[in-house]
Amino acid sequence: MMTLNQTLSQNDDTEPHSDDAQGACADWRExxxxxxxxxxxxxxxxxxxxxxxxxxxxxxxxxxxxxxxxxxxxxxxxxxxxxxxxxxxxxxxxxxxxxxxxxxxxLPSRINKDLDDLYKKLFEPLRVSKPEYDCLVKVGYVHGLERFDEYAKEGLTPCGLKTSILLKGRLKVQFEELLVHYIEGNQFVDSPEYDFTNRTLTSERSECNSPERILLSDKRDTYQVTISAVEESLLLTWSLDKLSQFLQSNPALSAIFQLLIGKDISDKLYQIQEMLLSDPECPLARSNQNYQLRTQTDSHSSQSSLLNL
Incomplete structure (x- = not known):
């Protein structure tokens, strides 16, 4: 290394300096x-x-x-x-x-992986673009439930404030301490309650054009079931007000969202009917009639939440 430095110094000393070569390289180094x-x-x-x-x-x-x-x-x-x-x-x-x-x-986090799975299984088959899905996710928030934590309490938790999709884990739905059905991954947690609230608000808007009167006449109902976590679970939850504003500005996505809600309610009813047919004498048979009636939106409407899906 020292030898190289000495060689460079010698080369510097021996470089020709002339006015003719000023500003040009007269002698190129290696x-x-x-x-x-x-x-x-x-x-x-x-x-x-x-x-x-x-x-x-x-x-x-x-x-x-x-x-x-x-x-x-x-x-x-x-x-x-x-x-x-x-x-x-x-x-x-x-x-x-x-x-x-x-x-x-x-780095791909576990939450992002669960959100990607939800997109591929629920929204991508309906041709929802990834940017549209990302905007929908940003309107909500992801949170977890520990085992035995309650998402909603029968008769206490008000409806019309939120709706959720289960990303990971398992929830159970109980009516008067009787098991109604389980909620698995990529299923809506409270689709009947969301449909009930959404149709009620739509009916109120058609009868009253004033937003202030709609707000004053909005009487929150309560969940008629208890929804609790069977195991550690992860949910994507939307505030109903923010979700409604977002879907109003995206009619195509709003139609797809309503389609998913309707399919989810149909799947839940089918699951309940299978349970009743397998055991007609179970205590749920009588209680289930009240549960279905409670989730209907309007007895005078030809488009109820559950019966006409």
Whole structure:
């Protein structure tokens, strides 16, 4: 290394200095070390990475960091330039920190995986685009329920405030301490209550054009069942007010959402009917009649929540 420095100094001393060659390279030196060439190749790759590429920020920081690492090795081990070494090492560590941040933010979390599964199983078959689905998810929030936690309490929890989809886990629905059915992953938690509230509000709007009067006449009903977690569960929940505003601005997505609600109610009724047919003498037979009647929206309407699906 010392020999190389002495050689460079001698070359500097022996360089010709003439007025004719001023501003031009009269004597070219040999190419620098391979580390220097690799460093510049990495910089070129970082500049050539297309910004439309999905992982553009990650690739940019990887190539820049690798390039400055090679510059640090070249300046510290080959040419022994402390100022170049300090600057190159500084750029390397800054890129390393930024790379760690980007990598951490891009790691697929368990929640994102569950949301992707929900999209693929429920919304993608109905041709809902991923950006539309992401906007729908952003309107709500994801939260968990521990085992035995209650999502809704019979006769106490008001309807019309929220609606949810179960992302992961299992819930059970009870009416007067009798098991009605279970709720599995990617199913709506309270589709009958949502349908009841939505139709009630629609009926009120058709009878009253004033938003203030609608708000004053809105009397919240309560859940007629108890919904609790059988195991640790994860839910995607929407505030009904925010969800309604979002769906009003997206008619196509609103129609798909209502379709999913209707299908979910039909599946729940089918599950209940199978349970009753398998054991007609069970205590649920009498209680189930009250449960179905309670989830109907209007006795004078030809489109009730459950019977006409």
């Amino acid at each position: 190419a620098q070390h391979s580390l220097f060439q690799l460093a510049n190749m990495c910089l070129i790759l970082s500049f050539l990475t297309p910004n439309k590429f999905r992982y553009y920020p990650l690739c940019l920081r990887i190539f820049l960091g690798t390039g400055y690492l090679f510059f640090s090795l070249w300046s510290g081990l080959i040419v022994c330039m402390p100022d170049v070494l300090i600057w190159s090492a500084g750029f390397f560590f800054v890129n390393l920190l930024h790379l760690c941040y980007i990598g951490y933010s891009m």
